[in-house]
Amino acid sequence: MSKINTDKLVIPGEMTNNWQNIVNLLAEIISVPAALIMRVHADTIEVVSSNSNRSHPYKLGDCEALGQGLYCEHVIEHQEPLCVSNALNNERWNENPDIKLGMISYCGFPINWPNGQPFGTICLLDTEENQFNNIYKNLLQRFSESIQAQLATLYQNQKLAQLNIELKSRVSTRTRDLVDLNYSLNMEIDKRRAAEQKIIYHQRHDLGTGFLNRNSLEFEANQMIKDYQDSPEVKAAAIHIGFTNGKLLQSKHGYDLWESILVQFRERLGSLNQFHIKTARPTSTELVMLLQSSRLLEDIHDLCQQLIAVSHSEFEVEGENHHLHSYIGISTTDEAGSGHLLLKYAAEAMQSCTGSGHKYSFHSQDISALQTNRNQLESYLLQAVRNEDLLLYFQPKVSPINHKWTGAEALLRWRHPILGDISNETLIHMAEQNGLIFEVGTFVLRSAIQKAAEWAAHVTDFKIAVNISAVQLKNPHFAEQIEELLTAYQLPAEYLELEVTESSLIADEAVAKNTLTALHKKGVTLSLDDFGTGYSSFNYLKKFPFDAIKVDKSFIHQLDHCDQDKEIVRSIISVAKKMNLAITVEGIETELHEAFIIAEECEYGQGFFYGKPMPCDEFEVHLLNQNDVQPC
Numbered sequence: 001m002s003k004i005n006t007d008k009l010v011i012p013g014e015m016t017n018n019w020q021n022i023v024n025l026l027a028e029i030i031s032v033p034a035a036l037i038m039r040v041h042a043d044t045i046e047v048v049s050s051n052s053n054r055s056h057p058y059k060l061g062d063c064e065a066l067g068q069g070l071y072c073e074h075v076i077e078h079q080e081p082l083c084v085s086n087a088l089n090n091e092r093w094n095e096n097p098d099i100k101l102g103m104i105s106y107c108g109f110p111i112n113w114p115n116g117q118p119f120g121t122i123c124l125l126d127t128e129e130n131q132f133n134n135i136y137k138n139l140l141q142r143f144s145e146s147i148q149a150q151l152a153t154l155y156q157n158q159k160l161a162q163l164n165i166e167l168k169s170r171v172s173t174r175t176r177d178l179v180d181l182n183y184s185l186n187m188e189i190d191k192r193r194a195a196e197q198k199i200i201y202h203q204r205h206d207l208g209t210g211f212l213n214r215n216s217l218e219f220e221a222n223q224m225i226k227d228y229q230d231s232p233e234v235k236a237a238a239i240h241i242g243f244t245n246g247k248l249l250q251s252k253h254g255y256d257l258w259e260s261i262l263v264q265f266r267e268r269l270g271s272l273n274q275f276h277i278k279t280a281r282p283t284s285t286e287l288v289m290l291l292q293s294s295r296l297l298e299d300i301h302d303l304c305q306q307l308i309a310v311s312h313s314e315f316e317v318e319g320e321n322h323h324l325h326s327y328i329g330i331s332t333t334d335e336a337g338s339g340h341l342l343l344k345y346a347a348e349a350m351q352s353c354t355g356s357g358h359k360y361s362f363h364s365q366d367i368s369a370l371q372t373n374r375n376q377l378e379s380y381l382l383q384a385v386r387n388e389d390l391l392l393y394f395q396p397k398v399s400p401i402n403h404k405w406t407g408a409e410a411l412l413r414w415r416h417p418i419l420g421d422i423s424n425e426t427l428i429h430m431a432e433q434n435g436l437i438f439e440v441g442t443f444v445l446r447s448a449i450q451k452a453a454e455w456a457a458h459v460t461d462f463k464i465a466v467n468i469s470a471v472q473l474k475n476p477h478f479a480e481q482i483e484e485l486l487t488a489y490q491l492p493a494e495y496l497e498l499e500v501t502e503s504s505l506i507a508d509e510a511v512a513k514n515t516l517t518a519l520h521k522k523g524v525t526l527s528l529d530d531f532g533t534g535y536s537s538f539n540y541l542k543k544f545p546f547d548a549i550k551v552d553k554s555f556i557h558q559l560d561h562c563d564q565d566k567e568i569v570r571s572i573i574s575v576a577k578k579m580n581l582a583i584t585v586e587g588i589e590t591e592l593h594e595a596f597i598i599a600e601e602c603e604y605g606q607g608f609f610y611g612k613p614m615p616c617d618e619f620e621v622h623l624l625n626q627n628d629v630q631p632c
Contacts, residue, residue, distance in 0.1 A: 022146070026124060026143065027051035033103075033126060034125040036049065036124075040076050040121075046062070048120070069093075072121040102127045104128070107130075110144070119148075209259050237291045237346075239303065240288050240347050241307060242286050255284070272306075275293065276293060327359065331345030392412065392447050395611060396408050396611045398605050403610070404626070406462065463495050473504045478515050479522070482498075493522045494524075497525040497526075499527045500516070526548070527546065527550050528548070549576050549584070551583065551586065569596075584604040594609060
């Protein structure tokens with residue numbers, strides 16, 4: 001449990017009223033001008049309660065700085081009562097600040113929170129010499145104990161409230177603490193029963209949304225299969241709802257806000273009294289609805305239409321409007337012999353929607369086969385990553401004036417004995433889909449930087465370019481990873497170029513900007529890839545610290561018979577030059593293409609006219625020969 005900051009605890013009105021009665025009573029009984037309750041802070045001590053039945057100089061809210069030799073500061077520091085009958089005759093106290101206020105005698109007791117932290121003091125002050133007999137001291141001590149008891153209640157209530165908050169993320173821990181706290185407070189049977197009921201509830205429900213959790217979902221799915229086997233006329237279905245932008249919204253706005261969106265999503269569906277439905281949350285970004293009906297297909301279609309309509313509505317999150325981009329998979333008890341299969345088939349059907357673009361889809365054997373093939377392919381890729389069976393090919397970047405190789409783009413290849421050759425784009429997409437992008441991306445970065453460091457010993461001003469995916473760019477530690485690799489292989493940052501597409505920037509602009517800014521400061525070259533194919537290419541040049549652009553090859557391929565594309569490329573080049581950006585034009589395949597980029601004074605070209613992507617050994621021989629270096 002988090003530590004309670006007692007300095008932030010607010011004393012409630014009922015308690016301050018009670019304290020007012022105490023100080024008034026003390027002043028009346030002991031016949032002193034001032035009876036006070038003081039509260040200590042980090043640097044000051046404050047009057048929080050002051051008798052109102054006699055005249056004195058102390059007002060509520062008055063504060064004095066610590067370190068002046070105050071009576072109360074001594075009581076708090078030494079945690080013992082203090083009585084000064086006449087400060088004028090006492091060398092220790094004859095310069096006390098209260099003397100200036102006419103108060104020459106003092107009697108005070110410490111007040112503490114139940115965790116031992118000082119709260120302050122309860123004290124009496126008199127303008128005349130006062131011996132404060134034992135009766136008065138005992139009375140003052142009893143009141144200090146009474147106030148401490150009230151503070152203990154306030155502290156325990158705050159502790160209970162804090163435990164309730166922490167329950168949202170730690171159900172078992174919070175429940176245990178809640179039960180322990182209830183035992184420590186009163187051992188009341190009704191509270192204990194309430195705590196036990198909460199335990200049972202949280203064992204079956206998701207804490208953030210109140211929907212069924214995964215264990216309960218599997219239990220209910222098995223129960224539906226049993227009901228169907230006992231009464232085949234009562235059919236059932238699992239409807240699996242996945243949100244493609246769920247993880248992004250969750251990471252950007254936090255778990256609490258994302259969970260509130262899921263609750264809103266379910267609430268906007270209404271009561272759904274016409275359906276017999278149970279809603280569950282098997283993962284943080286997915287929902288499952290279990291539906292039982294005697295007219296199952298009609299109800300499924302009706303429900304899916306409602307789900308799609310709600311997905312298209314807007315959800316406001318921290319001043320921004322979002323849609324949920326949901327995909328829906330459906331399986332029925334007709335094809336599933338167990339609750340496990342019912343849920344598995346629905347999940348597979350949902351996954352098939354993300355590839356087909358359909359809003360909802362029923363499970364079929366074709367989907368199972370497709371999922372099996374995908375799982376097999378992902379298994380092959382995982383094995384390839386672990387065995388380092390992936391390869392890097394390199395395609396030269398060339399100065400069109402003298403055909404000197406000034407750099408290279410590292411491209412990923414995978415030669416599988418069954419599947420054949422698989423290209424860079426396919427591999428990256430597959431890695432992003434199955435969560436291997438970090439391993440694959442690290443392999444590409446490490447291998448490319450290692451080769452660039454080797455070549456840098458023989459070739460000057462040679463830059464290696466690596467494509468960065470959206471998933472990598474969303475990693476807040478990506479810039480640190482790059483710096484560690486550059487340091488490990490002793491490669492200067494200016495010899496590394498990272499190529500970023502618009503789609504990777506759109507995924508999370510805030511994180512992308514922070515990462516790119518950090519890389520730019522380290523000296524890494526940043527290039528906006530596929531320039532001109534997106535909606536906001538020029539806008540991204542203003543938002544992000546790019547050093548270069550790479551004109552997409554689709555424009556170059558149309559140069560021979562489309563004057564409009566020529567003008568588009570000329571405009572892009574003109575703007576880039578005004579922004580002092582280096583320009584690489586890809587897709588150079590003919591002498592006419594090269595003549596065009598030379599005429600437009602582009603620094604670099606890339607394409608089959610200069611060289612196709614080639615294995616590392618072949619590329620290295622050409623590179624070293626071009627620079628009159630003997631191959632290693």
